[in-house]
Amino acid sequence: MFSIGTLGRRTGTKVQTIRYYEQIGLMPEPGRTDGGQRRYEDVALDRLAFIRHARELGFSLGAIRELLELSDSPERSCAQVDAVAQKQLSDVEARIARLEALRGELQRMIRECNADRVADCRILEVLRDHEKCLADHGRPDA
Amino acid sequence: MFSIGTLGRRTGTKVQTIRYYEQIGLMPEPGRTDGGQRRYEDVALDRLAFIRHARELGFSLGAIRELLELSDSPERSCAQVDAVAQKQLSDVEARIARLEALRGELQRMIRECNADRVADCRILEVLRDHEKCLADHGRPDA
DNA sequence: ATACAATCTACAGCGACTGTAGGTTCAAGG
DNA sequence: CCTTGAACCTACAGTCGCTGTAGATTGTAT
Known part of the structure; x- marks a missing residue:
């Protein structure tokens, strides 16, 4: 369980960008503390790293969304x-x-x-x- | 003296784009008819063609603005x-x-x-x- | 006189963020 | 326990270079 700042630091992503990804539905809504701050689990690290890496390779957010969906059904043809x-x-x-x-x-x-x-x-x-x-x-x- | 549509057709520019260039001060405000429609002179053709050609070469509007200003002082060093x-x-x-x-x-x-x-x-x-x-x-x- | 294309203004939307303002929460040190 | 201050929160505006929309008005050809 770590904060949005830590998630950002570990993936080289700005905090606002993470919130933006959440807003457009690319990152799932994380849990919150009693005070309302986001708290992430390790799985969020993997997902965000995937997104950032794909962005570095020039994929659009739309294409990344598609890739993330596809990777959710591992038995399908690639x-x-x-x-x-x-x-x-x-x-x-x-x-x-x-x-x-x-x-x-x-x-x-x-x-x-x-x-x-x-x-x-x-x-x-x-x-x-x-x-x-x-x-x-x-x-x-x- | 011709309309904005004609100017657009002759330079391959959308009407809205021309109005946008005027709005940001890249194209000077033209004269108007009594009814308020824009009427251009030939000089506008040259200026817009310059802008479009520079855009095609990838220059930003900022750079184009600079080039247009420089071209206004022909005696200066290039x-x-x-x-x-x-x-x-x-x-x-x-x-x-x-x-x-x-x-x-x-x-x-x-x-x-x-x-x-x-x-x-x-x-x-x-x-x-x-x-x-x-x-x-x-x-x-x- | 009428029809209809072209024009007008004003504003919203695109992609992918980035920055700001103004307020709240968390964690560490005293 | 209390204070400090960094980090967090929401909401919204701005970036670039257009493009599209709505609803009203004007110009031109018949």
Whole structure:
């Protein structure tokens, strides 16, 4: 039985974040002291560590919710778990691709700018005129 | 003189987004018809195109505001413009590095999971136990 | 004159937190 | 036992960059 602060310290999570996870139903409501303070058991440590680790790997809270639900039925096929992870991988790959395109464009812009004055700045010129850009960028990086 | 809808169509921007840019002071307040509808001049097209293009390159609205201000003083040195672009490039590079680490971890997780049942799923196992992870991930991808 | 698309304002919602204000409780030291 | 002060509590606002909604009004084509 330990406090929310201890739980936070042991998992590298801010107290407010733990309360937020409870609010959206990702963490179960813990017991309380007579005075109303939360008191956690060890199982909460595991669950929160799982959530934080998945977040570090970029999973959305929605995906994490799904993974937690799936892990509650250990006899089921893990195909769905694979699918969630696979989707996360595709997302990450798509973001990398997009960022690499941006990197190329930025590098080119910066490399080409040898001007002294703002008036001749190649960077601003490229930003002003889309045509001077090579790539056809989609939406701002998600 | 054209409407906000026309401006949106010509720049690929939603009407609400244009009003939002006006609200936060990125786009100047245009003239109005007697009935109160916004009417834009061609100069607004250029400014909005600049904003949208910079957004596509991942610049924050704060950075764009800075670039717009800098471009208003054409006689100044473009060192500051370079700095803004350079910072954006570093940000993009940092994000790529982080995502590449995530990609590696996800690939490994998925590759190692040959289980049928959720109970033996390697993916959940890795998520449960940080120690089974190679990388030391920082904060969730920004 | 009428129909109807486009515009207007104001505000709520997204994701995933983070920060603040103002009050209460817990645990340790005297 | 009492005090101190850190940690806790709730409730709500703010972040970023939009997006969507509701309900009213305006502009334009027929």
